[in-house]
Amino acid sequence: MLRYLFHRLWQSAVTLVLASIVVFVGVRALPGDPALAMAGENADPATIKAIRAQLGLDQSLPVQYLRFAGHALTGDFGKSTATGMPVNQMIGATLPVTIQLALYAMAIAVLAGMTAGVVAAVFRGRWPEWAANGFSLLALSVPTFWVGILAILYLSVQLGWFPASGYVALSENPLRWMYYLTLPALILGISHAAVIQRQTRASMVGTLTADFVRTARAKGLGSGAVILRYGLRNSLIVVTTVIGLQLGGLIAGGVVTERIFSLPGMGKLTLDSVFTRDYPVIQAVVLVVTAAYIVINLLIDLLYTAIDPRIRVSGRAQ
Amino acid sequence: MTAIAETPAETPVANLGRVRGRVVRKLLHNPMGLVGGALLLIVILAGVLAPWLAPYSPTEVHFSTPFQQPGTVGFALGTDDLGRDVLSRVLYGARASFEVGVLSVLLAVVVGVPLGLLSGYWHWLDTLVSRLADLMLAFPFLILAVGLAAINGGGLGNAAIALGIANIPTMIRVVRAETLRLKDTDFVLAAHTMDAGAWRILGQHILPNALSAIIVQATVIMPAAVLGEAVLSFLGLGIQPPKPSLGIMLSDAQQYLFRTPWPAVFPGIVIALICLGFNLFGDALRDALDPKTGK
Amino acid sequence: MFLRCSKFPRGAPLRVAVISLAAAMLAACVPIQHLSVPGGHTDAYGAPISNQQVSSGGTLVMGLSGDPDELDPTTSSSSLTRNVLSAICEKLYDTNASGKIVPQLATALPTISGDGRTVTIPVRTGIVFADGTAFNAKAVRTSLWRHLTSATSARTSEMGPIDSIKATDATHVVLHFKRAFAPITAALADRAGMIMSPTALAAKGDNFGESPVCVGPFKFVNRVPQTSITVTRDPLYYDAAHVHLDKIIYRIMPDANIRAANLRSGDIQVADTISPQDVDVLDKDPKLKVLQSNYLGYRGIVINTGNVDGAGKPPKAINTPMARDSRVRAAFAYSIDRKTSVNTVFNNWFDPACSPIAPSTQYASAASNACPAFNPQRSRQLLAAAGVHVPLKVTLKVANTQDELRYAEALQASVAEGGFDLQIVPVEYSTLLTMRKSGDFELMQTGWSGRIDPDGNTTSFLATAASSNFGGFSSAQLDDLLARAAEITDTAKRAELYGQAVKLIQRENPIVYLYRMRNLTVYSTRVAGVEMYSDGLVRLGKAAFVSGQEG
Numbered sequence A: 001m002l003r004y005l006f007h008r009l010w011q012s013a014v015t016l017v018l019a020s021i022v023v024f025v026g027v028r029a030l031p032g033d034p035a036l037a038m039a040g041e042n043a044d045p046a047t048i049k050a051i052r053a054q055l056g057l058d059q060s061l062p063v064q065y066l067r068f069a070g071h072a073l074t075g076d077f078g079k080s081t082a083t084g085m086p087v088n089q090m091i092g093a094t095l096p097v098t099i100q101l102a103l104y105a106m107a108i109a110v111l112a113g114m115t116a117g118v119v120a121a122v123f124r125g126r127w128p129e130w131a132a133n134g135f136s137l138l139a140l141s142v143p144t145f146w147v148g149i150l151a152i153l154y155l156s157v158q159l160g161w162f163p164a165s166g167y168v169a170l171s172e173n174p175l176r177w178m179y180y181l182t183l184p185a186l187i188l189g190i191s192h193a194a195v196i197q198r199q200t201r202a203s204m205v206g207t208l209t210a211d212f213v214r215t216a217r218a219k220g221l222g223s224g225a226v227i228l229r230y231g232l233r234n235s236l237i238v239v240t241t242v243i244g245l246q247l248g249g250l251i252a253g254g255v256v257t258e259r260i261f262s263l264p265g266m267g268k269l270t271l272d273s274v275f276t277r278d279y280p281v282i283q284a285v286v287l288v289v290t291a292a293y294i295v296i297n298l299l300i301d302l303l304y305t306a307i308d309p310r311i312r313v314s315g316r317a318q
Numbered sequence B: 001m002t003a004i005a006e007t008p009a010e011t012p013v014a015n016l017g018r019v020r021g022r023v024v025r026k027l028l029h030n031p032m033g034l035v036g037g038a039l040l041l042i043v044i045l046a047g048v049l050a051p052w053l054a055p056y057s058p059t060e061v062h063f064s065t066p067f068q069q070p071g072t073v074g075f076a077l078g079t080d081d082l083g084r085d086v087l088s089r090v091l092y093g094a095r096a097s098f099e100v101g102v103l104s105v106l107l108a109v110v111v112g113v114p115l116g117l118l119s120g121y122w123h124w125l126d127t128l129v130s131r132l133a134d135l136m137l138a139f140p141f142l143i144l145a146v147g148l149a150a151i152n153g154g155g156l157g158n159a160a161i162a163l164g165i166a167n168i169p170t171m172i173r174v175v176r177a178e179t180l181r182l183k184d185t186d187f188v189l190a191a192h193t194m195d196a197g198a199w200r201i202l203g204q205h206i207l208p209n210a211l212s213a214i215i216v217q218a219t220v221i222m223p224a225a226v227l228g229e230a231v232l233s234f235l236g237l238g239i240q241p242p243k244p245s246l247g248i249m250l251s252d253a254q255q256y257l258f259r260t261p262w263p264a265v266f267p268g269i270v271i272a273l274i275c276l277g278f279n280l281f282g283d284a285l286r287d288a289l290d291p292k293t294g295k
Numbered sequence C: 001m002f003l004r005c006s007k008f009p010r011g012a013p014l015r016v017a018v019i020s021l022a023a024a025m026l027a028a029c030v031p032i033q034h035l036s037v038p039g040g041h042t043d044a045y046g047a048p049i050s051n052q053q054v055s056s057g058g059t060l061v062m063g064l065s066g067d068p069d070e071l072d073p074t075t076s077s078s079s080l081t082r083n084v085l086s087a088i089c090e091k092l093y094d095t096n097a098s099g100k101i102v103p104q105l106a107t108a109l110p111t112i113s114g115d116g117r118t119v120t121i122p123v124r125t126g127i128v129f130a131d132g133t134a135f136n137a138k139a140v141r142t143s144l145w146r147h148l149t150s151a152t153s154a155r156t157s158e159m160g161p162i163d164s165i166k167a168t169d170a171t172h173v174v175l176h177f178k179r180a181f182a183p184i185t186a187a188l189a190d191r192a193g194m195i196m197s198p199t200a201l202a203a204k205g206d207n208f209g210e211s212p213v214c215v216g217p218f219k220f221v222n223r224v225p226q227t228s229i230t231v232t233r234d235p236l237y238y239d240a241a242h243v244h245l246d247k248i249i250y251r252i253m254p255d256a257n258i259r260a261a262n263l264r265s266g267d268i269q270v271a272d273t274i275s276p277q278d279v280d281v282l283d284k285d286p287k288l289k290v291l292q293s294n295y296l297g298y299r300g301i302v303i304n305t306g307n308v309d310g311a312g313k314p315p316k317a318i319n320t321p322m323a324r325d326s327r328v329r330a331a332f333a334y335s336i337d338r339k340t341s342v343n344t345v346f347n348n349w350f351d352p353a354c355s356p357i358a359p360s361t362q363y364a365s366a367a368s369n370a371c372p373a374f375n376p377q378r379s380r381q382l383l384a385a386a387g388v389h390v391p392l393k394v395t396l397k398v399a400n401t402q403d404e405l406r407y408a409e410a411l412q413a414s415v416a417e418g419g420f421d422l423q424i425v426p427v428e429y430s431t432l433l434t435m436r437k438s439g440d441f442e443l444m445q446t447g448w449s450g451r452i453d454p455d456g457n458t459t460s461f462l463a464t465a466a467s468s469n470f471g472g473f474s475s476a477q478l479d480d481l482l483a484r485a486a487e488i489t490d491t492a493k494r495a496e497l498y499g500q501a502v503k504l505i506q507r508e509n510p511i512v513y514l515y516r517m518r519n520l521t522v523y524s525t526r527v528a529g530v531e532m533y534s535d536g537l538v539r540l541g542k543a544a545f546v547s548g549q550e551g
Helices: A002-029 A034-039 A045-055 A061-073 A087-122 A127-141 A144-158 A174-208 A211-218 A223-253 A255-260 A266-275 A279-307 B016-028 B031-048 B086-121 B123-138 B141-152 B156-183 B186-193 B198-234 B246-255 B262-289 C012-027 C079-088 C137-149 C184-188 C198-210 C256-265 C276-284 C326-334 C338-345 C376-385 C402-416 C429-438 C455-462 C476-487 C491-508
Strands: C059-064 C093-095 C101-103 C118-122 C162-169 C172-177 C218-224 C228-233 C247-252 C288-294 C298-303 C392-399 C420-427 C443-448 C511-516 C518-524
Touching: A002 A061, A002 A279, A002 B123, A002 B141, A034 A045, A034 C429, A061 A279, A087 A127, A087 A174, A087 A223, A087 A255, A087 A266, A087 A279, A127 A174, A127 B198, A127 B262, A144 A174, A144 A255, A144 B198, A144 B246, A144 B262, A144 C256, A174 A223, A174 A255, A211 A223, A223 A279, A255 A266, A266 A279, A266 B141, A279 B123, A279 B141, B016 B031, B016 B262, B031 B086, B031 B262, B086 B123, B086 B156, B086 B198, B086 B246, B086 B262, B123 B156, B141 B156, B141 C429, B156 B198, B186 B198, B198 B246, B198 B262, B246 B262, B246 C256, B246 C402, C059 C079, C059 C256, C079 C218, C079 C228, C079 C247, C137 C162, C137 C172, C137 C198, C256 C276, C256 C518, C276 C288, C276 C518, C326 C376, C326 C491, C326 C511, C338 C402, C338 C511, C392 C402, C392 C429, C402 C420, C402 C443, C402 C511, C420 C429, C429 C443, C455 C476, C455 C491, C476 C491
Parallel strands: C059 C247, C392 C420, C392 C443
Antiparallel strands: C093 C101, C118 C172, C162 C172, C218 C228, C228 C247, C288 C518, C298 C443, C298 C511
């Protein structure tokens, strides 16, 4: 187990270093110049030159990378070229929002998705299955941002049920936090709920029709117990995989939801930083997202063993 | 914006010809699949025939008739803020969505399938390819998309490349899993004993049998790419005006949503129809390819 | 890149539509059409709280259309940042509702010596910065010197050819110029006139923008990136008796329709840069009021006539019809139906523009307001005279934002009749900035946020080898006109010179001016005292909640 952990950590480090190099070289290969974006619409050449020197952009790429990597190892990502604020502070302010949104959305997705999945599997061929399947098909087919805009227009502006946008920190007021974050999390969660519903249903149907379950039924085990003991337990493994795959994506993928609801998350920071060629912020964001993805997947893999001891950590079947 | 197929289909390894017949038969007996197929057929035809079906050029501006209601004579689905015909734009937009979808599936297949086969077959390559797939999965997709857009201002090709790349790692994983499974089957082992070369085994035995999993994964990537195109265009990173796209129509319409919601309704519906078609058809296909489901 | 978009077939209906449209326009046109000043809409600046019953206290939330850049008056280059800075950093001078410059931290308008080279500014005393530091001429000198000499300053060129800055006594600051520079007073009514606490400057240096300290009705509390900036009432402010609000939160909301939705739902009380698509709906809402003013800047198309080595470098010849022949450029200007395109794209809210001189300022004249009418026939004649094949294919680079692209699409339809085949190339904004500087374009749709003094809207964009002369235009005659106009102080004489300059610009067309936006700000009737003048700055310093509406 320890050896396995060590191996995974080493792999993670390699991925992180690779990602940092890719993004470092990548952003500098883009056309556009942070100094120019920073200097504004009517800058004179001397100012631009001074800004470039201040940012260290007049040095060679390897030197720039080593300086960046050295500082990054001590946890210092420098200062944003767009806002002049420390990058750490910017990530520190935006990452929690993104994580909260992702977790909230995932909680909704798991709850709704698994329930609908179980319903669909248990009521096979009857109307609840059709309803659940129809809902998830629809949810998978409609653009999320479109639903979000419509929701703001009708649920917020016309009916006034939810706030149109904004955010209150969880530490400040948990109830307000929920009030502000529920609609975005719901919108973001819908399509993920659909995926989970389909996975749960497929896996439950598979299990419930399997021979060993038939045997259990034949032995007189009640159907509620069968569903719980065999169906849910097996589908939990599948669902865990899906969560792992999606949560990583959610950290980076909440951008549209964040943008529609003006949530101060990292997605918007990501977009803006590339638009303004804010090198320090882009580099930090990529590292954070990559690290988050790696950590989540590591946790998921460890979770497998907890859910199903039959699975050995090293032999994760795909 | 990544998507994976549900439980990888159990691929029959027996006679391919007979399997094909059974699959088609099963497909034809699945009402949902038929509905999905019909939907796709209609939308594909509409997209392909757009230059003949569209009453106007999609970029043709009518300064005198902006914001016409649907049902107006001459503009069946109304016009947008520049007086452009929504019907014509929707037709061309559907076409563009398909182009993006097909191109990104192609990219995912062309890159993902060989890598998946290789890493499944040769263990020493597996580590390398897996790191690469990890990196691609972990790397924020949007940064890639913005980066590509920055190089030449976005466009259909960029959207397809970004979405294709985003879907490569899942394709690798699906094909790798299939390869791992098939490698241990009797007929591959038999081929080994007959001194067949690795390439021959991969090409003649493993690839054809992995095909159904690849097709299923493609039907998953397609709608994801169509939705992805809309998202990218919404963020200004995908297809660029004046070329019409469903995503651009939505984000344009969002600007004047308070004035009139109509120009936003139809592109949304068409996106939903395309994706619904693929999802229904993909499901039916998966069921049909699964030997466990009855008849 | 594969599969670049193919050209769509242009059917017959387009031609018919455009021709009939053109005919309709022609019938109503005279060769030179004078635009009404200001356009179709009347300015509404809001009013100070006079005898309205207001309550003391409360937190006002303003939806800000973007994330400001560094909150440092010296380096800031985003016009959005001014909105926030205006609440915390007062300036030596301010603009009033009628567009006149009035003293703010200065006590009177500057005295200018006969040769125009010595400018003396009397400043307030007996007041303090938000950190308690005393305000005096020495503090003013420190700030002005930083604006002028800091390597990364965005103010240097605005301040002109200053030789030295001296604090002669506690109440007077004297600026010595190498040559007369009339625009200095207007510059000091903007960020160059913001005075920072010398104590804070000494302590923070380049990091001043992380927590700025100035003289103002409010003082900086904190900034959450991408989210909000909070300022709170400054008890040390000299006019604190007229400050009513406890706090202002600037919440960053980049999407126009999200700002509109929040105004309607009452979550925010003020929002800037309202979209012309939303403003009609908001205007009808009895709970909301619209403020509007003319924009001092412009949007236009820069034609690359000589930028080969980069903006600011000596121009070189470019061998395209557009670059070498002013008749072709004039034809292009004639082929643009400014009125129809701007009205269609911006819902009748913005005004056509044909010059860099804003009609709302005192430097505007009949000559500077003149506008060549839409005349596709004339355009084709000029193209024929220049010996170019019609349609002439020209490529326009445009930032890939929605408004810019939609305008370009309307433009494409408009210029077709005049004999131009306009190819639109959308470019991501940062890339566009680089292309603009390096001269990597034929035509580029771009703009300028505008300054009160016309020099700030002309010289650096049009004078030979000036830093922002992106098209590389060069005309000795125009250089001379602009230089003379900057050196004299008499408003009428300057207006006349700028009129001549506009005439020349409209003949040569280095930049084809297209339209002027309007500053559109909406606020809730729950608050009073929100003002916005022609500089587009939303002033919240003296705003308050109306009694009984604190919510």
